[in-house]
Amino acid sequence: MGRSPCCEKAHTNKGAWTKEEDDRLIAYIRTHGEGCWRSLPKAAGLLRCGKSCRLRWINYLRPDLKRGNFTEDEDELIIKLHSLLGNKWSLIAGRLPGRTDNEIKNYWNTHIRRKLINRGIDPATHRQITDHLTNNITTTTTASASNSSPDVTPTTTTISFASTTPSAPSTTHHLIVKNEELDQDIKIHINSPDYRKITNTSPEKQERCPDLNLELRIGPPHHNHQNDMVVSSSLSSYVQQQHHHHALMIGGINSGGGSICFGCSLGVKSGKECSCTSSLNGTSGSRSGYDFLGLKNGVLDYRSLEMKY
DNA sequence: AAACCCGGCAACCGCACTCCA
DNA sequence: TTGGAGTGCGGTTGCCGGGTT
Structure with missing residues (x-):
């Protein structure tokens, strides 16, 4: 089905806003408040698209905006x-x-x-650009989010979830990271006593990922949580991309009952596919999800956030 | 002085999501 | 349950001004 345009484009101005347009918009919103952007332009006497009005207000005219350089x-x-x-x-x-x-x-x-x-830090992955293998992993994890990262070699790494015996719900799972440049699979074991140890399928190529830090626990979809995975934070971008497919538990959050997905924990409203059991308030999503990082209330104390470069 | 280059930023576009009838 | 309307979001575009040749 087609999508109707957000406004009648034939009679709308585009481009830079004039002072008069700004004044009209400000005056209207001061009187009537925000909302109903579609009808606002007509009501305010503006020859603008509603989206354009909203954007202008939010990004430029709002009185609480802090102008000036970033500290x-x-x-x-x-x-x-x-x-x-x-x-x-x-x-x-x-x-x-x-x-x-x-x-x-x-x-x-x-x-x-x-x-x-x-x-010397890859802005897409927040990791040092030096580590060869890590680069390859993170290249792919971010490629889907942004394909404009010229500073990273565009090699392909395939990440897949697998189970040694897929039909058995309590089997050991592992995360396979396929590095095509090195032509090798790296297997991250799940739910094993030494799950923090990253091993290659080629025994002689072990210990290739010494700096993976393992602070996120993720669970494959529809598996019970005994099969939580531990992956590097360097995969977090990928995991965010896959939010709808893989419930991702932050270590420590999923203990004692309901576990929540990463998206919900961040206050990101989850989609329909969200399979987390964010039952802290009975529902999932930004309005009721677990307040990981304190993102819902107050200002995050970013000084407590440790970077793992 | 003119042409060109480049970075910064406001604005636009299209998609995704939520709400509601 | 479904589909349309409204809104939000992230990526991209294009204009503008300053610097360089």
Whole structure:
């Protein structure tokens, strides 16, 4: 089915806003408040698309916006939040009062990216660019989120979930990371006493991933939680992409009953596919999900967020 | 002085999601 | 349950101004 246009485009202005348009929009919203963006332009006497009005208000005209340069603290906070949330600009903006998602997105692309690259850090993965294998893994994990990362070699790594005996619900699972450049599979064992140890399928190629830090526990879909996986935080981007398919439990959260998916824990409203049992309040999603990182209330104390470069 | 280049940023576009009848 | 309307989000585009040649 087709999608109706957000407005009658034939009679709308585009491009830069004039002072008069700004004044009209401000005056209207001061009187009537935000909302009903589709009908706002007509009511306010603006020849603009409703979406355009909303964007102009949110990104530029809102009185609580903080104009001016980003502080060093804000820089670091953005970096830390991005390492946790990826390109979830609206979520990041929610932790920076007075800043908009668009502003942060632009600032990231123009300043912080370069800053991280100068530090030798891949801005997409927040990992040092040096480690060969890690690079290959993270290249793929971020490729789906952004295909414009020229500083990373575009090799292909396939990540798949597997079970040694798929039909048995309590079997040992493992995460297979296939590095096509090295032509080898790396198997991350799940639910084994030494699950933190990363081993290659080729015995002589073991100990290839010494710096994987293992702080996220994820569970494959529809498996019981005994089969939790532990993966590197370098995979977090990938895991976020796969949120709808794989309930991802943050270590420590899933103990004592209901476990929640990563998205819900971050306050990201989950989709229909969300299979987590976020029953803390009986539902899942941003309005009731577990408040991982304190993202729902107050300002996140980013100083407590440790980067694992 | 003019042409060109490049970075920054406001605005646009299309898709995804939620709500509701 | 379904589909349309409204809204939000992230990626991309294009304009503008400053710097360089």
